[in-house]
Every structure is written in C-alpha cells, then in structure tokens.
Amino acid sequence: MTRHSGPPVPADVGVGGHPPSPPxxxxxxxxxxxxxxxxxxxxxxxxxxxxxxxxxxxxxxxxxxxxxxxxxxxxxxxxxxxxxxxxxxxxxxxxxxxxxxxxxxxxxxxxxxxxxxxxxxxxxxxxxxxxxxxxxxxxxxxxxxxxxxxxxxxxxxxxxxxxxxxxxxxxxxxxxxxxxxxxxxxxxxxxxxxxxxxxxxxxxxxxxGISRDPGRQHGDSGAHALRAALTDRGFWLLAAGFTAHTAAISAYTVLLIAALIGWGHPPAFAAAIAGLLGVLSVTGRLVTTGLQRRYRTTTITAVVFAVQAAAALLLPILGDTTGGAIVAVVAFGFGFGVATIAKPVILAERYDTRRYATLAGVLVVPMTLVKAGSPLGAAVLRTATGSYTPVLVAVAVCCGVAAVALAASSRPALSATGDTSADAPVTGPTD
The missing domain is CATH 1.20.1250.20 (MFS general substrate transporter like domains)
Structure with missing residues (x-):
C-alpha cells in the first residue's frame, strides 16, 4: 500500500494572514x-x-x-x-x-x-x-x-x-x-x-494574532496546523536537507585553512581565502533573494547546494594551485549563507506561520547536533585516512543529499484521496 502525505499547509490558513506591515x-x-x-x-x-x-x-x-x-x-x-x-x-x-x-x-x-x-x-x-x-x-x-x-x-x-x-x-x-x-x-x-x-x-x-492569554492562543486550528506539518513528507525532507547541509558547512569551515596549508599554501593566503566565506555568504543571500521573485525558494536552494557539492569535489583536485583554490572556495562560499535565509522563507511559505517557531525549532535540533559533531567527525576521518580528500568527498555527498532533499520537497504531495490540488506553487496569501 502506497503511503501518501497530505499537501503542505499554506501559510496563515484560517487567520487571513498578517496585517499590512506598519512603518x-x-x-x-x-x-x-x-x-x-x-x-x-x-x-x-x-x-x-x-x-x-x-x-x-x-x-x-x-x-x-x-x-x-x-x-x-x-x-x-x-x-x-x-x-x-x-x-x-x-x-x-x-x-x-x-x-x-x-x-x-x-x-x-x-x-x-x-x-x-x-x-x-x-x-x-x-x-x-x-x-x-x-x-x-x-x-x-x-x-x-x-x-x-x-x-x-x-x-x-x-x-x-x-x-x-x-x-x-x-x-x-x-x-x-x-x-x-x-x-x-x-x-x-x-x-x-x-x-x-x-x-x-x-x-x-x-x-x-498573539493573544494576551497564552492558554487560549491558537486553539484547535493551530494544533491541527502543527500536526499537518509534522505529517507532511516535505517537512522531513527539509529537515534532512538542511541537516546534511549544516554538517557539510561545519566540517568545511573547520578544515579549510588546514587543508590549504597542507597543500603548500602560505598560512596568510589560507586565512585570506577562508575570510572570503563571510563576504560570499552575503553575496549568496542577495542573489537568492532576488531570484525568489521568479523561482521557488526550494529550487534555488537545491541548485546552490548542488553547486557546493561540485565545488567541494573540485577543491582537492585544484586546491594545490592558487587560482584553483580561489575558484573552488568562491564556488562553495557562494552558498555559505543561503540556508540561513532560505529555511525561514520556505517554512513561512509552506506552513501556517502561527506555528512557525515550533516547526523551526524541530528543524534546528538535528541541525545543531550535527553542527557540534561534524567537525569532530571530519577530524577523525582526516586522521584515519591521512588526507583531506575523503573529508571533502563527504562534504560533497552531504551537499548532494541536501540538494536532492530540497528539490524533492518542492514537489507537490498527493493527499490520501489522490487530490492533486496542491500542484499549484505553495505560497502564503498575497496582499
């Protein structure tokens, strides 16, 4: 028997959205x-x-x-x-x-x-x-x-x-x-x-929409929206995707300078290249936000993660040359901060915003755990193999998993009755 998940819950269902933004x-x-x-x-x-x-x-x-x-x-x-x-x-x-x-x-x-x-x-x-x-x-x-x-x-x-x-x-x-x-x-x-x-x-x-009496806040409709989101296959695909990407980012950040030095680059050059990640993260966020006017956020994010996977694979191949190292790090760094801005946008587009913070908290738990543990895992893998290449391959695999999960999450899910009304883009209410 094939199991179908219900369609995503559009943002602000039943509450009419938020009022126009005041000054x-x-x-x-x-x-x-x-x-x-x-x-x-x-x-x-x-x-x-x-x-x-x-x-x-x-x-x-x-x-x-x-x-x-x-x-x-x-x-x-x-x-x-x-x-x-x-x-x-x-x-x-x-x-x-x-x-x-x-x-x-x-x-x-x-x-x-x-x-x-x-x-x-x-x-x-x-x-x-x-x-x-x-x-x-x-x-x-x-x-x-x-x-x-x-x-x-x-x-x-x-x-x-x-x-x-x-x-x-x-x-x-x-x-x-x-x-x-x-x-x-x-x-x-x-x-x-x-x-x-x-x-x-x-x-x-x-x-x-926030009541001064927390005991009466949201009522049954809010609880239903939360249950609907947590039983949506797409939500767990998002969780898997962002968790895998967090693992990749954490490991990459920790090993990058040491890897570049190990390939013969001066420490000052390695630190300068690593410093580009912060600037590139801002650039990636700007471009992603601009593209959101024409494309789904999940699609944009999946493409960025796929580019990062390719860049991680290129680094051990090209990383011993100055130009190659710069190209590989810039390509990876472009997506460095995209997940930070994509996650809240996707959750708010896809689900009832009355439960946004709770759903975000559910996503944050595994993301935070891998953020704490993946640098240690990367160090262990580097010690066991004596090379940074397996670590970067693992980073690429994580980015690839994240790209696939985000792409799959954007596909409309069928309801239990076979309803395909979710085929339209999933967005919140418009002004």
Whole structure:
C-alpha cells in the first residue's frame, strides 16, 4: 500500500494572514540587525579568540576548553523546540530581552572563571541565552510581523548586517585581548552586549494574532496546523536537507585553512581565502533573494547546494594551485549563507506561520547536533585516512543529499484521496 502525505499547509490558513506591515517594522528589522550582530559577535565568534588564553589561564588543554563550547551548542539544541513553542504562544519580547540580559551577565561571569567546571557551566548558560536571543528567535519575530511579500527583504536585511559579526568582532576581540587581557576584554564585550537588552525590550512587540492569554492562543486550528506539518513528507525532507547541509558547512569551515596549508599554501593566503566565506555568504543571500521573485525558494536552494557539492569535489583536485583554490572556495562560499535565509522563507511559505517557531525549532535540533559533531567527525576521518580528500568527498555527498532533499520537497504531495490540488506553487496569501 502506497503511503501518501497530505499537501503542505499554506501559510496563515484560517487567520487571513498578517496585517499590512506598519512603518515601525523597519525600526524592528534595524534593531534586530544590530542585536544579532552584537549577539553573535560577543556570544559566539569571540570564543575562538579567547580559546588559547583561557586554556593557559586555567592550566588545561585547548581540547577541554573547546568541549565547553560544544556543551553550549548542545544546550541550545535541547531548548530549540520549547523556545519555539514559547515564541508561537507569547511572542519574542520577554524571551529575547531575558536572553540578552542573561548573555550579558554570563559574559561577565566568563571573565571570572577559575576552574574548568565553571567554564562549562557558564558556556551552557550562554547556549541558553543564545537560543533565546539569536537568529531563530529573531526570525520568528520577523515572520510574525511581515506579510509574505515583505518577509524575504526583511530577512535579507537582518542576515546581511549580522553576516558581518565575525568581520567586526573577531579583530575587535583580538585587539582588546592584546591590549587588556582576555578577562577585561570580556567585560568590555559584556558592556557592548548590554545594548541588546533595551533594544529587545523596547522594539520587539507583541505580534498580530498573539493573544494576551497564552492558554487560549491558537486553539484547535493551530494544533491541527502543527500536526499537518509534522505529517507532511516535505517537512522531513527539509529537515534532512538542511541537516546534511549544516554538517557539510561545519566540517568545511573547520578544515579549510588546514587543508590549504597542507597543500603548500602560505598560512596568510589560507586565512585570506577562508575570510572570503563571510563576504560570499552575503553575496549568496542577495542573489537568492532576488531570484525568489521568479523561482521557488526550494529550487534555488537545491541548485546552490548542488553547486557546493561540485565545488567541494573540485577543491582537492585544484586546491594545490592558487587560482584553483580561489575558484573552488568562491564556488562553495557562494552558498555559505543561503540556508540561513532560505529555511525561514520556505517554512513561512509552506506552513501556517502561527506555528512557525515550533516547526523551526524541530528543524534546528538535528541541525545543531550535527553542527557540534561534524567537525569532530571530519577530524577523525582526516586522521584515519591521512588526507583531506575523503573529508571533502563527504562534504560533497552531504551537499548532494541536501540538494536532492530540497528539490524533492518542492514537489507537490498527493493527499490520501489522490487530490492533486496542491500542484499549484505553495505560497502564503498575497496582499
């Protein structure tokens, strides 16, 4: 007996969509762009700068300190679904404000750790703060406050600005650590991060459709929409695709510089080439958003992932030459940030946005787990084979799986009754 899944649930079914975007939405997007840039810079990227001095001060290994970061990532994965439910029921103001405040306090605490166990406790707390205040929460707020035709532009603006977090905060953290030591540097970064608290408290508002009584929020229709999405084959194809792509990106990011050096390139060249990934990610997001006016987001994303698969296979073949390395890395880097903007757009196009944050949380759990584990897997494979080629082949396979899964998810599914009414493009309501 052939099993058919029901058709995707169009965004905002039964609630008439969101009201026209008020002028204040530009302020909302601008404020979130600032808070995400600061949040990612202070809570996420700066840890790499302080890794070695923290290990030296605590008289422990870099590996042990890195484990604290892994614990932080895993903590955010555990909370992804509960936080998604909170966002769907109550909106983002209290959650993001509390997460920002917690993150600020924990940066201060991090500057005072003297034992390895204290580092782990603080980093787990930072994982909690990140889950409550960074991208997934911000995306949920953006989706709730924008009608379909405005969402892509709002998400693009947010991610383009926040995409420069590493460009700003890595050199800033390095300079602060050189001038004042890592502990004082963390206190200064905590003061900078404190700016996000009032921004979230003042600018993030209760979105349309969110009741002031969470117990009555959404009712049976919202629960039905959630069940319909979770029984849709396409949803799980999206989960498989984005998870495979996250594994590829995480492994590629960790091994790229070492691989280029191993093939005979100077360290400065390897670092410069790796630095292109951030700029290319912004370019990829801009192009993807422009193409969304003519093509399905799933189709665009699948093509980008396929290009990345080819680029990963080309790198061990061409990577020992300067021109070949640049071409292969640029081709891969073009899709570096596409998944970040594609995932919220696809979910909002395909499913009822009243349950957007919960569904996004379900996707985030496996993505976060592979983000934490794939660099270790890549290192083990490299050690076992003595070559970066098998690792890059694995990266290409993951990108290929992601491309196939995204392409398959865009195909309309038949209902149990054989209804083919889903053959039309799946979009949310128009203005």
């Amino acid at each position: 204040g939405n530009r302020v909302l997007v601008a404020a979130l762009a600032i808070t995400q840039t600061i949040g990612y810079g202070a809570l996420y990227y700066c840890f790499a700068v302080f890794l070695t001095p923290i290990a030296a001060d605590l008289t422990t290994s870099v590996t042990a300190v890195t484990g604290a970061y892994t614990a932080s990532v895993l903590a955010s994965a555990v909370l992804a679904v509960p936080i998604g439910r909170w966002l769907d029921r109550r909106g983002g103001r209290a959650l993001m404000t509390g997460g920002s405040l917690l993150g600020t306090l924990l940066l201060v605490s991090l500057s005072r750790v003297d034992e390895l166990w204290q580092l782990y406790v603080v980093q787990i707390g930072i994982g909690v703060a990140s889950a409550a205040s960074l991208y997934e929460a911000a995306f949920a707020v953006i989706i709730a406050w924008h009608r379909p035709r405005h969402r892509s532009a709002a998400l693009l603006a947010l991610t383009v600005v926040a995409g420069f977090a590493s460009t700003i905060f890595l050199p800033l953290a390095g300079w602060l650590a050189d001038q004042h030591g890592w502990r004082t540097a963390l206190l200064i970064l905590a003061a900078v991060h404190a700016v996000t608290v009032p921004l979230h408290a003042v600018v993030v508002r209760r979105p349309p």
